Amino acid sequence: MTDISSTTPAVQEAHVPQTDALLERMKTLLPGATAVKRRDRRYEVDTTPEQLLTVLETLKSSDLGFGFVCTIVGFDDGTQLGTKYILGDKALVCSVTVRVPNDNPVLPTSTGIFPASVLYEREVHDVVGIRFTGHPNLSRLILADDWPEAVYPLRKDYQFFKDEAGIPVKGCLLVDTANKIQIKK
Amino acid sequence: MNETLQVLFSLFIFPGLFGMVALALLADWVDRKVYARVQQRVGPMYTGKAGILQPLADVIKLLSKEDITPGESSKFMFNFLPLAAFAAVMSAALLLPIGFLNAYNSFPGDLLIMLYLLGLPTIVYFLAGWHSHSYFGIFGGVRAVTQLFAYEVPFLLAVLTPALLTGSWQLSEISRLSASHPLYLLAHLLAFTVAILGLQAKLERVPFDIPEAETEIVGGPTTEYSGRKLAVLHLTHELMFVVGSATLASIFLGGFGSGLWQFPLFLVKTFAIIFILSLMRAAAARMRIDQLIEFSWKYLAPMSCLQFLFIIVLKVLEIA
Amino acid sequence: MGLVNIAVGPQHPALKEPINFSFQTDGERIVSADARIGYAHRGIEKGMEQNNYVQGLFLTERICGICSHAHSMSYVMAVEEAMKIEPPKRAQYIRCIVGELERLHSHLLWIGVAAHEVGFDTVFMYSWKDREVVMDILERLSGNRVNYAINIFGGVKRDIDAEQAKDILKKIEKLEKRLQYYIDIGEHEPSFVARFKDVGVLTSEQASSLGAVGPTARGSGVTVDHRKDDIFAIYHEIDFTVCIEQAGDALARYIVRARELVESCKIIRQLLEKMPEGEIKVKHPRKAGPAEVVARYEAPRGEDVHYLWADGSDKPFRYKVRAPTLAAIPATLEMFKNAHVADIPVIIASIDPCISCTDRAIALTDSRTGSTMSWKELRDFSNRWYADRSRR
16 A cells, blocks of 8 residues: 555656656657656656647557546646546556647547547536537536626636635626626626 | 115215215325335324324315416316316216115116226326326326227226126126125136236326336326316325225125125225235336336236136036 | 427436436437536535635535545545655545445445336335445444545544444444345346346447446446556455446446445455554645646446646645546437437436536536625525515
């Protein structure tokens, strides 16, 4: 039961031995992408929107065998939007990170490679606002039907306020710097 | 006794309106208690001694609820249909071979009229579902009629087999014959089984409660009914339970005799059949409509035909 | 008649939680199906970004009532990895005991619900009566029937003493004798088998490509059980078998869950016998990270994935929960093709839907105006609305 203790955070990559058979294989098969090993059984790949589909396809169908998509995380790291595709094999997890510019958040859909990502991409579109070209149905999944357009709750510039008791007060302030939408009630 | 008094007694007390309704509520209580005990529960406990007033409390509660009619349906039909079903079953109750007025309610062919009246509520369910203008109602109504096609023929054949043996369509004659020859029940075993299963299907209880499949189509034909109309439909269902069981008891289990012995015999024999039906409800899952049709036409119909042939053979060989 | 659109949900007796499936049917056959979730949406992911890690512990537990310990475990495993602490062995054992007890009560609940969907209320009553035994054990251990709050970063909050352990063993032994009955029902009871057999068939390839997890996938022959595949908590020291069935229909999924009940009893017995002495928790720091962690746990419904992006402060930067039922929805939509309308509740029930897990994420504003209402305002509004209505 010593696996958790061998974790190391991202900053101290130098301490994690990068020599690992699977890691080497990944680096060979994915020339353009950066592959690192976070800890035992956890791998990370960084890539660009143009190379995304090739990377996903290679990870799935080659002998690397990450055939299962666990989930797709949409995030906003303060400056850029992005998605992480968390792919899994029996015990191994590989997260593929791709970042998109804020003014044109478009990515190709991965439903051709992983049919299971149809709902995950819909959720990312709903809450972070990244559009996936070629997706069969990008309608609302979790937000209410009459949620205002172009208001993406999980972006960092979407905030709400609480009073002293911690209860959200009336009115939500949305400052979307790109489109300069200000909704204050 | 004065003739008018006798008629009034029969029409309103026994086997008339209030007596039958009271028996229907008693049958509901027995059903719920048996169902609960099989499931290791206790059933109704607090209203009245051992919960015996619970069915009455349910009817009173329903009567006091808001009565909503869907806007798009015909008001007349929607309101009339529960009363039509109740009237049909109440009239069937009056034809049972009990009470003091056998001169009035017993005539050749009354078995057929009884079976016809007991079949009317199913048509009413279909119409009720249709006039509900809701998806669940229409679907439930269609299923009720489809189920009718499945069980009605075997049920009729099974119930008419003792009539064949008796040589008469009169219910009191049939029950007299089976009372004087108790061993005839063994000859009619196949018919009795088919009749019990057919009655459970007619009453739309598990395993045959497809039209009212709660987890699939909410309430079936009765989805849009509420308040007083639902109370009438509920009472109709319970009444049909008692009348159907009493019919089967008088055909197969030897009837109820005459005079004052009628009351205890009626209770014992009818509630024996009610007990069997309640056990069936607790011990099986609901069937699907295509499985029911397959089961009826592959097993029930041949069984009743076989029984029919058997009785014909018995009659020809002069055994019976 | 032509194609009819049926909407099942969000309110329907077949559903224990609100979800909306819309079908197009031709008579009694389903032609196509679509799902819409979000009715139990509470804003947990955004909420976690605003609260620190200890407050997040309460939030994750309340993602769901039946699988609350599963979510709590994934969260605690993720945060412990980010905090670089390791809980002692005794704490891991206690966590696994509560996890397996939760699996027991969740599967027993499911058996009752599945029987109720086909109108077999007797099995429903029996299985929920047996479930009360498990709820009593859990209440004795943690003080609550659901939402046990037994996890804390670095260990567990409560210990199991010798008397409690003896009580658990006795109750589990009595329960195990009753469990064979449910396996028998799935194999021999004709009316039950008739409703579940060949309903909602999912082939092995479909299950893997559509991302089904847990008993849904194991019923189709896909060998995936996270307790055996991955190394987490203490499962690699315990001996148990993974239950796989090949048929891929609803009956196979029922048998998988019924057999898993027996396996869970076996695991609990081994855990109680092997539990070592020692501390039950270590101290944990207030801040975590910076780190990116993916934690996976085998919840009763399948694989529960939590993703944590810690940035070194005391609040998570981004937190994502992927509950197992969300992964099962595309597979369910595939199962609906060419099924009867009467099979809809059986198919929905066979994936063991836990819609509260499926729906977390983002903010709390209100409907038409886009403004938020505080709880007090909501209460006033509803009182006024009903008063106006009764006056009319």
